[in-house]
Amino acid sequence: MNVEGTTVLVTGASGGIGAEFARRFARRGAARVVLVARSEDKLDALAAELKGTTEAIPIVADLGVPGGAQRLVADVRTRGLRIDTLVNNAGSGSYGDFAGLAPERIGAEMQLNVVSLVELTRLFLPELVESGRGAVVNIASITAYLPMSGMAVYGATKAFVLSFTEAIWHELRKTGVTVLAVSPGPTTSDFHRVADAPENGNFETPQQVVDTAFRALEGSRRPPSVVSGRTTRFQSRVIGLVPRRTRITLGARAMAS
Numbered sequence: 001m002n003v004e005g006t007t008v009l010v011t012g013a014s015g016g017i018g019a020e021f022a023r024r025f026a027r028r029g030a031a032r033v034v035l036v037a038r039s040e041d042k043l044d045a046l047a048a049e050l051k052g053t054t055e056a057i058p059i060v061a062d063l064g065v066p067g068g069a070q071r072l073v074a075d076v077r078t079r080g081l082r083i084d085t086l087v088n089n090a091g092s093g094s095y096g097d098f099a100g101l102a103p104e105r106i107g108a109e110m111q112l113n114v115v116s117l118v119e120l121t122r123l124f125l126p127e128l129v130e131s132g133r134g135a136v137v138n139i140a141s142i143t144a145y146l147p148m149s150g151m152a153v154y155g156a157t158k159a160f161v162l163s164f165t166e167a168i169w170h171e172l173r174k175t176g177v178t179v180l181a182v183s184p185g186p187t188t189s190d191f192h193r194v195a196d197a198p199e200n201g202n203f204e205t206p207q208q209v210v211d212t213a214f215r216a217l218e219g220s221r222r223p224p225s226v227v228s229g230r231t232t233r234f235q236s237r238v239i240g241l242v243p244r245r246t247r248i249t250l251g252a253r254a255m256a257s
């Protein structure tokens, strides 16, 4: 995949993995990188950092509310932009027993992680196909591979992202659009603080996650999905081999340990 001269839109670009994707696409020669999130100050700071490397265009949008994806697409159109690569990275989780989670928080999480991701993919798809070198990169998680007692809704949203992305990878394989699901394991970012979640496991950096994604995007194999990090990749394979009841126990242990 050659992104030189293209326009890339990254959701959740105000920090963590999304900001690193934006930096990497800029360094790889993207002509324009559209930075989307709610925190205007952080988007402006990243746009200033990228000045001279690419044209960085911050757009403030809340993708956790109904209509958020449609409003973002309208904003992109008003600015006369056409997107070649869409990185659906914005996502959040909530730690705790399902029964204790606020219903509004659950709704916003599903809207952000699932509904907006699907809507943005569908709404931008015609121009990605027309581009001739379009790409969709969706950020899933190791939690897509097993039920996560303690983060039940989050894990289920990421299982959706993985399943959805692999299915459209097959549907779009003859269109020239590259499709990839990236599943990070624990990664240093604001994610755990926002989710009120304990910081368990071997942490990767956002740079390492983006390295994994670019190896897949730039290699010849064009996989439908990749898991980032040796330990996390090993875990994802083992999970596939054990009975479902054991998977549930493993998920619960991973959250509690």
Ligand SMILES: NC(=O)c1ccc[n+]([C@@H]2O[C@H](COP(=O)([O-])OP(=O)(O)OC[C@H]3O[C@@H](n4cnc5c(N)ncnc54)[C@H](OP(=O)(O)O)[C@@H]3O)[C@@H](O)[C@H]2O)c1
Pocket (backbone or CB within 6 Å): 011, 012, 013, 014, 015, 016, 017, 018, 036, 037, 038, 039, 040, 042, 061, 062, 063, 064, 065, 089, 090, 091, 092, 093, 112, 139, 140, 141, 142, 183, 184, 185, 186, 187, 188, 189, 190, 191, 192, 194
């Ligand atoms: N960190 C991990 O351990 C880990 C592991 C596996 C998968 N992931 C996934 O990786 C992706 C990136 O997460 P991260 O680790 O980089 O966490 P992060 O630092 O918390 O970044 C999340 C990004 O999403 C944006 N966002 C949150 N709510 C939003 C909303 N309603 N509308 C628009 N943007 C919103 C945030 O920006 P604003 O707050 O400014 O809106 C931020 O830019 C997520 O999909 C996450 O599920 C993370």
